[in-house]
Amino acid sequence: METRPNSIEDWPSRAWNLLSKLRDQSPLVQCITNFVSMDLMANTLLSAGASPAMIHSIEEIPDFTPHARSLCINVGTLSSDWLPAMKAAVVLANKFRKPWVLDPVAAGASGFRLNACLELVGMKPTVIRGNGSEIIALFKASLGASKGVDSSHESTDAMEAAKSLAQASGAIVAVSGAVDIITDGNRVVGAHNGVPMMQKITATGCAVTALIAAFVAVDPLHALEATASAFSIFGIAGELGMNMAKGPASLRMHLIDSLYSLDQVALLSHTKITSL
Numbered sequence: 001m002e003t004r005p006n007s008i009e010d011w012p013s014r015a016w017n018l019l020s021k022l023r024d025q026s027p028l029v030q031c032i033t034n035f036v037s038m039d040l041m042a043n044t045l046l047s048a049g050a051s052p053a054m055i056h057s058i059e060e061i062p063d064f065t066p067h068a069r070s071l072c073i074n075v076g077t078l079s080s081d082w083l084p085a086m087k088a089a090v091v092l093a094n095k096f097r098k099p100w101v102l103d104p105v106a107a108g109a110s111g112f113r114l115n116a117c118l119e120l121v122g123m124k125p126t127v128i129r130g131n132g133s134e135i136i137a138l139f140k141a142s143l144g145a146s147k148g149v150d151s152s153h154e155s156t157d158a159m160e161a162a163k164s165l166a167q168a169s170g171a172i173v174a175v176s177g178a179v180d181i182i183t184d185g186n187r188v189v190g191a192h193n194g195v196p197m198m199q200k201i202t203a204t205g206c207a208v209t210a211l212i213a214a215f216v217a218v219d220p221l222h223a224l225e226a227t228a229s230a231f232s233i234f235g236i237a238g239e240l241g242m243n244m245a246k247g248p249a250s251l252r253m254h255l256i257d258s259l260y261s262l263d264q265v266a267l268l269s270h271t272k273i274t275s276l
């Protein structure tokens with residue numbers, strides 16, 4: 001059933017409408033991602049209702065990328081032979097006006113990685129999603145300042161960096177954490193769902209970035225709202241999954257199950273998105 005948001009602030013209804021649209025349309029999401037995340041990312045997309053394709057060979061991109069509804073680029077296990085494929089896919093996504101999302105994993109870990117991330121940021125991503133350390137590293141590097149990364153950054157510390165990066169890049173910038181922060185450089189929204197144990201499962205951040213790509217595929221004109229909804233829904237799946245989990249491994253399983261079976265009543269009562 002379609003629920004009409006009363007206003008832009010009716011986040012639970014908006015999130016439910018987007019998830020329903022995603023399940024109806026099953027958008028094809030192309031992911032060029034790291035080896036660690038491929039399984040969780042594909043299963044997250046499938047359980048949400050999207051259609052994942054982990055296709056990264058540069059030879060296949062001209063045929064395949066124009067058919068994808070959105071693209072997810074993740075530099076987690078970057079190597080020099082993958083970067084041209086990422087750029088080629090981005091060029092095609094932009095040409096065919098498909099939204100694309102960048103996950104700048106460990107952006108400050110090396111000069112090669114940082115330069116690659118900065119080049120990709122310059123290619124007009126629809127959304128950039130990182131943790132606090134990654135967004136701060138990108139922000140500092142784009143100003144030509146320190147390249148260090150302190151992994152202890154909270155998402156709230158990254159808020160000003162995120163706003164500046166959004167203004168400079170034109171992207172929606174999203175920072176994951178206890179409170180996920182989403183900004184267009186002007187408006188700032190927080191998604192308050194999730195459980196700390198999600199950090200103990202590798203690639204949950206990568207997976208939520210792919211989920212954001214699926215949500216922007218079904219509502220490309222409202223990327224901020226789509227991003228906040230994806231975060232909240234992934235977080236709710238974590239909360240419901242945690243009720244059945246004994247630790248990270250069983251949380252991974254129960255999170256996927258909870259995302260798959262998430263219904264309107266649970267979603268409307270759990271969605272917690274606010275203006276910050």
Ligand SMILES: Nc1ncnc2c1ncn2[C@@H]1O[C@H](COP(=O)(O)OP(=O)(O)OP(=O)(O)O)[C@@H](O)[C@H]1O
Pocket residue numbers: 105130131132176177178179180193194195196197198199201202203204205206207208231234235
């Ligand atoms: N303290 C927390 N409480 C609740 N949820 C959290 C917390 N920290 C992270 N999360 C959630 O966990 C997911 C992963 O976020 P995280 O910031 O750990 O990403 P990441 O560092 O990029 O992870 P990875 O690189 O392993 O993919 C997000 O959906 C986020 O909302």
Ligand SMILES: Cc1ncsc1CCO
Pocket residue numbers: 034036037076077105202203205206
């Ligand atoms: C552990 C790890 N190393 C490179 S990518 C990745 C998955 C989380 O981003």
Ligand SMILES: [Mg+2]
Pocket residue numbers: 105106130131205206
């Ligand atoms: Mg990450």
